[in-house]
Amino acid sequence: MRREIPTAIAFFVGIICIIQFFIPHRPFGTLVDVFSDWFGIVAAFAIWLGALNLLKVSLERSFSKKKTHDRWYGLVVAASFFLIFIIGMFMSGGDQFQVPGSRFDYLYVNIYTPLSSTMFALLAFFVASASYRAFRARSWEATLLLIAAFFVMLGRAPIGDQLTGFMPEGYRLSEVANWIMTYPQVAGQRAIMIGIALGVASASLRLILGLERSYLGGE
Amino acid sequence: MLACCLAQASTAIAQTAPGDSGAIPVQTIAQPPPPNPATNVKAEDAPNDGGGSVRVTWTASPDDGAGRKNVASYNILRAVSSPTGAGAIDTVGSATAGNTEFTDGHTKDGVPYIYIVEALSSVPSPEGAPVMVAVRSEPTGVAYSKGQWFHMRRLNALIMVIIVCGAILYFIQQASSGKELFIRKIAGLDAVDEAVGRATEMGRKIFYIPGTQDMDEVQTLAGITILGRVAKVAAEYEASLEVPVSRSLVMVTCREVVKEAYLNAGRPEAYNDSMVYYLTDDQFGYAAGIDGLVMRDKPSTLFFMGAFYAESLILAETGNSIGAIQIAGTAMPAQLPFFVAACDYTLIGEELFAASAYLSKEPKLLGSLKGQDLGKAIILLAILVGIVMTSFGAISMGTSDLDKLGNYNIGQWFEVQ
Numbered sequence: 255m256r257r258e259i260p261t262a263i264a265f266f267v268g269i270i271c272i273i274q275f276f277i278p279h280r281p282f283g284t285l286v287d288v289f290s291d292w293f294g295i296v297a298a299f300a301i302w303l304g305a306l307n308l309l310k311v312s313l314e315r316s317f318s319k320k321k322t323h324d325r326w327y328g329l330v331v332a333a334s335f336f337l338i339f340i341i342g343m344f345m346s347g348g349d350q351f352q353v354p355g356s357r358f359d360y361l362y363v364n365i366y367t368p369l370s371s372t373m374f375a376l377l378a379f380f381v382a383s384a385s386y387r388a389f390r391a392r393s394w395e396a397t398l399l400l401i402a403a404f405f406v407m408l409g410r411a412p413i414g415d416q417l418t419g420f421m422p423e424g425y426r427l428s429e430v431a432n433w434i435m436t437y438p439q440v441a442g443q444r445a446i447m448i449g450i451a452l453g454v455a456s457a458s459l460r461l462i463l464g465l466e467r468s469y470l471g472g473e
Numbered sequence: 474m475l476a477c478c479l480a481q482a483s484t485a486i487a488q489t490a491p492g493d494s495g496a497i498p499v500q501t502i503a504q505p506p507p508p509n510p511a512t513n514v515k516a517e518d519a520p521n522d523g524g525g526s527v528r529v530t531w532t533a534s535p536d537d538g539a540g541r542k543n544v545a546s547y548n549i550l551r552a553v554s555s556p557t558g559a560g561a562i563d564t565v566g567s568a569t570a571g572n573t574e575f576t577d578g579h580t581k582d583g584v585p586y587i588y589i590v591e592a593l594s595s596v597p598s599p600e601g602a603p604v605m606v607a608v609r610s611e612p613t614g615v616a617y618s619k620g621q622w623f624h625m626r627r628l629n630a631l632i633m634v635i636i637v638c639g640a641i642l643y644f645i646q647q648a649s650s651g652k653e654l655f656i657r658k659i660a661g662l663d664a665v666d667e668a669v670g671r672a673t674e675m676g677r678k679i680f681y682i683p684g685t686q687d688m689d690e691v692q693t694l695a696g697i698t699i700l701g702r703v704a705k706v707a708a709e710y711e712a713s714l715e716v717p718v719s720r721s722l723v724m725v726t727c728r729e730v731v732k733e734a735y736l737n738a739g740r741p742e743a744y745n746d747s748m749v750y751y752l753t754d755d756q757f758g759y760a761a762g763i764d765g766l767v768m769r770d771k772p773s774t775l776f777f778m779g780a781f782y783a784e785s786l787i788l789a790e791t792g793n794s795i796g797a798i799q800i801a802g803t804a805m806p807a808q809l810p811f812f813v814a815a816c817d818y819t820l821i822g823e824e825l826f827a828a829s830a831y832l833s834k835e836p837k838l839l840g841s842l843k844g845q846d847l848g849k850a851i852i853l854l855a856i857l858v859g860i861v862m863t864s865f866g867a868i869s870m871g872t873s874d875l876d877k878l879g880n881y882n883i884g885q886w887f888e889v890q
Contacts, residue, residue, distance in 0.1 A: 272634075276627055276630075278522050278523040279621060293688075293689055296722070297722055300725070302721075303724065303751070304720070307721075307750055308751050308752065324769065369761075373757035380790040381786060384789075387793075446822045448849065449823035453822060453825070454826065456637075456641055456842065456844065457695060457829075460838060465835075466829055466838065468730065468829060469694050469730065
């Protein structure tokens with residue numbers, strides 16, 4: 255029964271989701287929203303599982319006999335956990351904790367947001383290093399990519415049209431860049447999207463019919 | 474009686490304060506001239522919905538964008554029709570000038586409604602302050618809202634679903650009956666054993682990242698399916714596996730999958746719950762956590778299988794910087810170039826969903842891949858037909874402007890000139 259009941263639920267919910275796409279009449283049209291709400295409720299309760307697991311793992315690392323850097327990181331995570339929890343729950347005006355000016359909001363705006371932005375900003379540097387590697391002309395595919403990238407990047411900058419201003423209209427770099435982005439790029443992306451859509455349909459059918467049950471453990 | 478009342482109302486010209494668009498007429502004015510009313514107003518049940526809405530359409534006032542050019546917006550008024558006459562007239566919404574359609578999404582099914590469209594114009598009053606002048610259209614006939622039992626605009630999707638699902642089920646049945654099916658090689662999946670073996674030889678960890686989305690995302694399910702195979706190989710090779718996750722439900726599911734894999738590999742004692750742990754739901758917090766683990770533990774192998782957003786390159790480049798062998802798979806088109814640039818192997822889109830069938834070699838699952846391929850062949854054929862028809866359209870119309878061809882009604886192409 256450990257696998258049969260979840261498989262039956264997956265079948266029932268999956269079929270309803272397909273039916274509601276084609277039958278807008280009540281109750282089908284509204285059932286998906288109901289299922290979505292249920293998922294939200296289950297996921298909300300499950301957050302505690304994750305939060306307590308994070309605390310457990312961090313404390314275990316902090317008080318581990320192994321003298322690694324992890325113990326300090328674990329300590330920082332556990333201390334941050336308690337700090338934000340206590341301030342949010344007891345020192346920020348109850349359910350008004352998100353109101354601008356509250357202590358919780360102060361921590362959010364001045365610690366969380368800059369840290370998150372810093373991580374996002376790192377992406378710029380990673381894009382540069384990844385581009386350098388991708389554009390090295392080691393194979394004919396990479397060479398093709400390099401040429402396309404050269405035209406697109408130059409075409410998207412003002413200097414592109416300044417360099418090719420003498421060319422007839424339709425052959426300037428900005429127009430070549432637009433052509434690459436509108437036709438070969440879109441065609442490639444659509445091919446991938448069609449494959450993904452069919453892959454999703456096939457995977458969903460396997461899940462609904464219970465052919466694919468490895469997500470339940472085993473098989 | 475009802476039509477008479479509403480007709481009287483429709484001819485009234487109202488002067489109201491700005492923002493009080495739904496008020497009853499208070500003063501008839503002669504100057505400046507009001508706009509002409511909207512005409513041809515019709516109300517009908519909104520199609521392809523579950524009920525509870527009526528669609529109102531009208532022909533724009535001649536002064537909307539032309540003529541006196543003084544129509545600022547339209548108010549949509551509604552009254553409940555009854556044998557004794559119309560009920561109170563309420564304003565149910567508005568539309569900016571130029572619009573000729575409004576959907577009233579707050580109706581009760583089966584209740585008869587009548588609608589009036591009120592053209593509004595802002596004009597200066599004799600005192601100088603602007604006032605709103607409203608001119609009402611003729612009332613519509615009675616309209617009811619009701620739910621539909623089939624979404625007609627999705628008929629083409631239904632036909633495609635039936636064809637693709639039919640093909641998948643057919644090939645599953647074929648595979649079950651023992652027919653040999655050829656599946657092309659997927660390098661990224663063939664490399665799983667090699668990547669796990671490398672971790673064992675080097676005595677380092679394997680990190681498996683199942684994306685940043687929850688269990689309601691099919692890519693996460695696909696990623697977890699591959700995790701089962703990776704965990705089994707890791708158990709057989711006695712490699713150390715860690716699965717840091719960003720969702721609680723994913724953590725619980727991954728634990729079950731890894732536990733079962735270790736059991737199937739005959740090494741249940743090697744499994745413990747701390748192999749799968751939660752970091753955070755936050756996108757960049759999760760990326761920072763993984764990056765920290767990667768830089769400290771220097772794993773030899775990293776798997777990224779599931780749904781990723783902007784964190785994809787942050788994770789993959791960090792793994793690349795320590796020289797780890799990296800196998801990624803995602804169906805997020807925008808993230809695929811990043812994984813291709815930074816990882817050794819990348820499962821592109823559909824390959825992620827094909828992985829479970831490919832790895833398990835289960836005939837029923839392989840059959841579904843063949844059905845999927847037939848779907849692709851049908852779409853390819855439809856694209857080719859589209860190209861041919863567009864080309865003929867271009868020749869017959871004497872233009873290669875795709876924008877014009879795209880707007881060209883294909884029905885006209887078959888009309889006898």
